[in-house]
Every structure is written in C-alpha cells, then in structure tokens.
Amino acid sequence: MGSVQDAPRLIVATPDELKAGTYDSGNIQAALEALHQDGFAVLKGVVDVAHVEHLNEYMSKEADELVRNNSKPFNQGVNSNILQAPPLNDPAFQYNDVFFNSFVIQVMNAYLGYKPIHNFITGNNALPHTAGLRQPVHKDIIFYHPQCPFYVIANIPLCDFSKTNGATEFWLGSHAHTTGHEQVLATPDSTLTNGRLRVGEPTCNVLDDVIEQRRAIRPPIQPICQKGDIMLRDLRTWHAGMPNESDQYRIMLALGYQAQWYPNHTLRSKLPLSQGNFFMKHAGQPVEVRADLLPDDSDFGKLNDIFSFRQTSK
Known part of the structure; x- marks a missing residue:
C-alpha cells in the first residue's frame, strides 16, 4: 500500500459542523469507512483545547504521586505505562465535549447501532x-470475540x-479478520x-508469527x-x-x-454519587x-481499573 493508504484517516469537521456539533453525511461516511476498513479513525479538533489542558495539568500532578507511591500496577506487564482514570468527583472537570462528545456519539450510533452503551x-x-520499553502487540480482549463491531x-x-x-x-486493518485463535x-x-x-482461552498478546505475517501486509503506525x-x-x-522518551x-x-445487542450486562463505570446528575x-x-x-470517598481510580469486556450471557 502507498503512504496515503497507510496513514490514519482524519475526519475534519467543517466550521458549520463544529457549530452544530454533528457531522454531515460525508464525514459520517468517511468515519464509518475508516472504522470498518482500518478499525481506527481520528476525529480532528472536536474537543476544546482548554478543557484538555485543564485535565492534563491535574492528572500530571496526580501521576507524580501515583508513581512516587508505586500505587498503580504497570499495564501489560511493561514498566512504562499505567492506567490512570480522569478526576470524577470535581465538577470543574466535567466537560460535555470530553465525556459526552457529540461527534463521538454520533459516529458510535452509526457504527455500533442506536444508543450505544x-x-x-x-x-x-x-x-x-522509558526509552526502549514497549508493550507487546495485543488486543484488549481475553476471550473469543465476535467477528463484527x-x-x-x-x-x-x-x-x-x-x-x-x-x-x-x-495496526490498521488488523481488526477485520482477527480472531482469538x-x-x-x-x-x-x-x-x-x-x-x-x-x-x-486467549491472553491479550498476538502470536509472533501472526504479527510478522501482518507486518508484511500492512506494518504498524504511530498516529x-x-x-x-x-x-x-x-x-x-x-x-x-x-516508549516515551520525553x-x-x-x-x-x-x-x-x-453495542446494545452485545450481551455484556455487568460492565459498569464506577462514578461518584454526588456527580450522578452530570453523568446520567x-x-x-x-x-x-x-x-x-x-x-x-470510593477509590474510583482503582475501581475503574477492574473491568471485563467478556459477554455475560449466551
């Protein structure tokens, strides 16, 4: 494939779309083509940068304490990456364009079906x-998953x-034919x-020989x-x-x-009761x-680290 095809698809909203908070049919089609063909899409410029910077400032300071106290396990067994949830108790960080972005939800309704969960x-x-430290190639799935979105x-x-x-x-396009096998x-x-x-049953990691076969077809990218x-x-x-060398x-x-049809009935976010109105x-x-x-006073950081995407009924 050429370099253009191997780049992530960028969905760029027009000024009118940004004002309305919704994509027109052309950009919805572009986003769906990206997700169906690549398993990946980038929605450009749909979050207020000031909101992002506010969250980053808070979470960077929080990360100093998490790392100093060794209070988070490393992700995927590599000492370079931790899970860290956003602040949920403070209304000052409850931005609709972050937690309930209208463009994301519009695309999710089109890709997963009406009223995604x-x-x-x-x-x-x-x-x-953390130069030199990288995770193994993996999926966040430890079961035999459906062959559709x-x-x-x-x-x-x-x-x-x-x-x-x-x-x-x-690894763009890797989703299309992959199975737990x-x-x-x-x-x-x-x-x-x-x-x-x-x-x-599967672990997260993809088999080495399968990775090399895929690399010959379409190597990975870092968007x-x-x-x-x-x-x-x-x-x-x-x-x-x-690796983060910075x-x-x-x-x-x-x-x-x-998707509404997918039978996982137990996965739920853990959220503070006092902020229930915003989230619900x-x-x-x-x-x-x-x-x-x-x-x-619950430890939402740790509680939201525990999750399973596995279906809970047949």
Whole structure:
C-alpha cells in the first residue's frame, strides 16, 4: 500500500459542523469507512483545547504521586505505562465535549447501532524517560470475540502525541479478520494485571508469527495527534504502548462504547454519587450510561481499573 493508504484517516469537521456539533453525511461516511476498513479513525479538533489542558495539568500532578507511591500496577506487564482514570468527583472537570462528545456519539450510533452503551472509563499514561520499553502487540480482549463491531474505545489525548513521547502503535486493518485463535493462549502460569485469564482461552498478546505475517501486509503506525483530537479504536484492533522518551507524561483518556445487542450486562463505570446528575444526563446525547453510583470517598481510580469486556450471557 502507498503512504496515503497507510496513514490514519482524519475526519475534519467543517466550521458549520463544529457549530452544530454533528457531522454531515460525508464525514459520517468517511468515519464509518475508516472504522470498518482500518478499525481506527481520528476525529480532528472536536474537543476544546482548554478543557484538555485543564485535565492534563491535574492528572500530571496526580501521576507524580501515583508513581512516587508505586500505587498503580504497570499495564501489560511493561514498566512504562499505567492506567490512570480522569478526576470524577470535581465538577470543574466535567466537560460535555470530553465525556459526552457529540461527534463521538454520533459516529458510535452509526457504527455500533442506536444508543450505544457507555460503560467504561479510565485513562492511560505513558511514563517519561522509558526509552526502549514497549508493550507487546495485543488486543484488549481475553476471550473469543465476535467477528463484527461490538465495542469501541474513544481515546482523548491530553497533550500532542508524537513518536518521541510514546504515541500508541496501531495496526490498521488488523481488526477485520482477527480472531482469538491468533492470540497466545493462557496457561496455568499466565497472569494479567487487570483481568482474569482462563486457561486455554486467549491472553491479550498476538502470536509472533501472526504479527510478522501482518507486518508484511500492512506494518504498524504511530498516529501523530494534537490536543483536541479523539481517536476511535475498534476493540479488535491490534495496538501497543510505545516508549516515551520525553520528560513529560503522555496521558490519554479512554471511554468505552458497547453495542446494545452485545450481551455484556455487568460492565459498569464506577462514578461518584454526588456527580450522578452530570453523568446520567449524558448531555442529552443518544447514549445509554451504565454505571454504579458509589459514595464519593470510593477509590474510583482503582475501581475503574477492574473491568471485563467478556459477554455475560449466551
């Protein structure tokens, strides 16, 4: 493939679309083509940069404490990356264009079906000065998953992403024909920091020979994104956290959207009761919020680290 085809598809809203908060049919078609063919799309400039910078300032200070106290397990077993959820208790950080972005929800309604379910919220922090440390190529799926769109992650960069600061590696198009049979199977000795593996079922990691076969067809990329962008990733798409050689945290939020037909009835975000009105009103967008509203002094960072995308009924 040529270089243009191997680049991520960028969905650029017109001034009129930005004002209306919705895409016209041309951009919806472009986003759907990107997700169906690549398993990935970048929505350009759909979040207020001031909102992103406010979140990044808070979460960077919080990360100093998390790292100093060694209070977060490393993600995917590599000492370069931690899960870090956004602040949920403070109304000052409750931005509709972050948590209930109208462009994201419009695309999710088109890709997953009417009124997708928002039931997952966390974040991902590539720690500074981690040159040479990268995650294995993997999917965030530890079961035999459907061969069609059933779940999408919206990643919101809180800073500009580059190869230097650890922009995530994505394998475009890898979602289209992948199954659990191309993943390393769990043994009694297999472990996963934030999930429960079942012996004989897939771990997250993709088999080495399968990776090399895919590399010959379409090698991976590291999308360069700016503050204000949102990356959409079909959950089946292969990816890997990359080294952050800079001296700053590289943080992105992760919000999950599930198709209504997919039978996972137990995955729920953990949210503070005092902020229930904001989250459950979901900015009037066509999305169903599934969440447990818990006492405000709950440890939401740790509670939202525990999740399973596995179906809960047949």
